[in-house]
Amino acid sequence: MQRKRQARAHPSTSLEQRQSKASMLPKFDLTDPKASLSLLEDVTTNVKQIQDSILEAVLSRNAHTEYLKGFLNGQVDKQSFKKNVPVVTYEDIKPYIGRIANGEAADLICDRPISLFVMSSGTSGGIQNLIPLTTEEGEQRIFFGSLYRSLLYKYVEGIREGKALTFYFVNPESETRSGILVRTMITCILKSVNKTNSSLWDRLQISPHVISTCEDTTQSMYCQLLCGLLQRDNVARLGAPFASVFLRVIKFLEDHWQELCSNIRTGRLSDWITDAQCVSGIGKFLTAPNPDLASLIEQECSKPSWEAIVTRIWPKAKCVEAVVTGSMAQYIPLLEFYGGGLPLISSWYGSSECFIGVNVNPLCKPSDVSYTIIPSMGYFEFLEVKKDQKEAGRDPIENHVVVDLVDVKIGHDYEPVVTTFSGLYRYRVGDVLRVTGFYNNSPHFRFVGRQKVVLSLHMANTYEEDLLKAVANAKLLLEPHDLMLMEFTSRVDSSSFVGHYVLYWELGSKVKDAKLEPNRDVMEECCFTVEKYLDPLYRKERKKDKNIGPLEIKVVKPGAFDELMNFFLSRGSSVSQYKTPRSVTSEEAVKILEANVVSEFLSQETPSWGIHHELHHSR
Structure with a gap:
C-alpha cells in the first residue's frame, strides 16, 4: 500500500494533476482492522519516502499561493523550503487567516477551498486560534481514527x-x-x-x-x-x-x-x-x-x-x-x-493543527505512554528544546536546530513543527515531546508538556512540565489521609512587595460525604514539597534576598473548578476539549477562585537551591 514517490510538479501543473500527487493516507475500509494494521506497518516503515513525498506534494500544489510564493519564488525543492520558509507561530499567519475569514480567496495559503476553520480549545495555549482545514484533510482525520481503533481490537x-x-x-x-x-x-x-x-x-x-x-x-x-x-x-x-x-x-x-x-x-x-x-x-x-x-x-x-x-x-x-x-x-x-x-488507554496524540501520532502499545502503563508518528498526516520537523535554554528563558528558535522526523535522537526533547496540505507551513505546535524509541522506522514520542512558561516571577520561569512534576510529588502526601487532589491551577501574586506563587487546590475524599478538613501540617508540607521540586532557579531566588516569597496553597470548595470551567465555556471553549489552565491570569477567573477559598497554607521552610533534578519524581 506504499505510495510511490512522485516526480516534482512544476507550479503551473493543472489543479487536477497536483491533486493526484497528494501522498496522504490511502483510503481503506474503516471496518477492516486488518487493512488498518497493514497500513500502519507500511507507513511506519517507509517513513523517509513518505515524508519526502508529503513535502513534495504540498509544495507542488501550493507553491503558487501568496504565502509560499513570497518565500520560494517558484522553487519547490526541499532545500529551498528549509532555507527560505521561516518557522512560525500563529501570530505570524494570523493576518492571512483573517483575510480569508473576511472573504479573500483561500489561495492566499492553500490550493483548494478552506471548508472550515477549526477553533482550538484555547485552554492549553491560552488563546483560541482559527486553524484552516480542507475537506480532504478532514477526511484524513477520520481514517487516522481507524488506525488507533484497530490497535485496541488487536491488544484488548x-x-x-x-x-x-x-x-x-x-x-x-x-x-x-x-x-x-x-x-x-x-x-x-x-x-x-x-x-x-x-x-x-x-x-x-x-x-x-x-x-x-x-x-x-x-x-x-x-x-x-x-x-x-x-x-x-x-x-x-x-x-x-x-x-x-x-x-x-x-x-x-x-x-x-x-x-x-x-x-x-x-x-x-x-x-x-x-x-x-x-x-x-x-x-x-x-x-x-x-x-x-x-x-x-x-x-x-x-x-x-x-x-x-x-x-x-x-x-x-x-x-x-x-x-x-x-x-x-x-x-x-x-x-x-x-x-x-x-486499563487506562491513551490512544492518540494530535491537535487542532494536525493529527500526529498513535499509541501502538495501548496496554502500557499510563506513565509509559509514547505516541508513534504517522508520517502520512503532514510533513514533520522538530525544533530541539534544551533544558539549559528553557531555564535561561531563551526561545530555542534562536539556534535554528530544526531536524527532520527521521533524524530525531532518543532521549532528546523537541517541539513539533508541522506543514500541512491545508495551509500551515513550518508551524510551531507549542508542545514538548521526548523521543523514547522507534516503531519500525517511525519515532515514538512521550508528551512532556507545553513549551510555555506558566508562572514567572523575578528571574524564575516555571514551565508546565516542572509544575506538574512538583504537584505530582506533593499530592502523594494526601493519600494516607484518604484525600485526593481533584483539580488545581496556579497564579503569581504580585500584590505584596515580595511576590509568590499561589496554587488553588480542590480536594476530594475517598469516602463519600466525608468532611474535607485537611491537616495544616500536611498542607504546609505540600507547599514545601512543591517548592522543593521546582527548578533550581526558582529555589535560588526563593533563598536569595527573599526575591520570592513562600509558596501558598489555597483550598477551594468542591465545585469551584466547575465554575471556572463554565466561565471559560462562556467565552467559547468546548466541553469536549476543555482543559483546566495550569495558570490563570484573567481577573474574572481569579475572582471565581478567590470567592471559593476555604483555607490557606504557606510553605514554612525554604528549599535548598542545590537540590538536583534527579530528585524529580518521574511521571
Whole structure:
C-alpha cells in the first residue's frame, strides 16, 4: 500500500494533476482492522519516502499561493523550503487567516477551498486560534481514527464483544464574515457522520449520534449516561477525549444517579429533557419500566465509597480510553480510583493543527505512554528544546536546530513543527515531546508538556512540565489521609512587595460525604514539597534576598473548578476539549477562585537551591 514517490510538479501543473500527487493516507475500509494494521506497518516503515513525498506534494500544489510564493519564488525543492520558509507561530499567519475569514480567496495559503476553520480549545495555549482545514484533510482525520481503533481490537481482548460508551459533546458552530464554518475539532468529527457512515457509528457506539450531537451539553450528558446504564451489559469500553472530561461525567453521575434510576424504574424520561434530539435518541432504549436494573444501580451508587464504580456499574468494560498524558497525567490516580483496575488507554496524540501520532502499545502503563508518528498526516520537523535554554528563558528558535522526523535522537526533547496540505507551513505546535524509541522506522514520542512558561516571577520561569512534576510529588502526601487532589491551577501574586506563587487546590475524599478538613501540617508540607521540586532557579531566588516569597496553597470548595470551567465555556471553549489552565491570569477567573477559598497554607521552610533534578519524581 506504499505510495510511490512522485516526480516534482512544476507550479503551473493543472489543479487536477497536483491533486493526484497528494501522498496522504490511502483510503481503506474503516471496518477492516486488518487493512488498518497493514497500513500502519507500511507507513511506519517507509517513513523517509513518505515524508519526502508529503513535502513534495504540498509544495507542488501550493507553491503558487501568496504565502509560499513570497518565500520560494517558484522553487519547490526541499532545500529551498528549509532555507527560505521561516518557522512560525500563529501570530505570524494570523493576518492571512483573517483575510480569508473576511472573504479573500483561500489561495492566499492553500490550493483548494478552506471548508472550515477549526477553533482550538484555547485552554492549553491560552488563546483560541482559527486553524484552516480542507475537506480532504478532514477526511484524513477520520481514517487516522481507524488506525488507533484497530490497535485496541488487536491488544484488548474482548473489546469487540460490545460497544463504546464514549462521551462526546459538540459546540454551537459559527461562521466567519465570509461564511466559512467555525467548529471545534470534536464538533467537526461528530458532524462529519452522515448517511454513508452512520452505520459505522451505530456499530461502534452505545449512544445514538443524535444525542452526542445535541448542543445542550447537560441534556446530552444525562442522556448519554442513561443510554449507558440501560445498555450496561453491552458496554465494552468507556471513555472521553480527555481524562478530565471523563471525570466530569463521573461527577455528573454522582450528582444525578438517583434521577437516572427513577427514569429507569418508571420507564419515563425526566420532564426537563426537552431537546428533540435527546428525546428521539433515548426513545428506542427507554421503552418500559425496569425496576430490577434501577435497584441494581442504586445499590452500587449508594455505597459509602465510589471506588471502582465504573467496573461495578459496567462489569463487562475492558478499558477506559482517554488522553492521560501531559497535563492530563494528574488525573491518573482519580481514574484508577474510579476505574477499579481497568486499563487506562491513551490512544492518540494530535491537535487542532494536525493529527500526529498513535499509541501502538495501548496496554502500557499510563506513565509509559509514547505516541508513534504517522508520517502520512503532514510533513514533520522538530525544533530541539534544551533544558539549559528553557531555564535561561531563551526561545530555542534562536539556534535554528530544526531536524527532520527521521533524524530525531532518543532521549532528546523537541517541539513539533508541522506543514500541512491545508495551509500551515513550518508551524510551531507549542508542545514538548521526548523521543523514547522507534516503531519500525517511525519515532515514538512521550508528551512532556507545553513549551510555555506558566508562572514567572523575578528571574524564575516555571514551565508546565516542572509544575506538574512538583504537584505530582506533593499530592502523594494526601493519600494516607484518604484525600485526593481533584483539580488545581496556579497564579503569581504580585500584590505584596515580595511576590509568590499561589496554587488553588480542590480536594476530594475517598469516602463519600466525608468532611474535607485537611491537616495544616500536611498542607504546609505540600507547599514545601512543591517548592522543593521546582527548578533550581526558582529555589535560588526563593533563598536569595527573599526575591520570592513562600509558596501558598489555597483550598477551594468542591465545585469551584466547575465554575471556572463554565466561565471559560462562556467565552467559547468546548466541553469536549476543555482543559483546566495550569495558570490563570484573567481577573474574572481569579475572582471565581478567590470567592471559593476555604483555607490557606504557606510553605514554612525554604528549599535548598542545590537540590538536583534527579530528585524529580518521574511521571
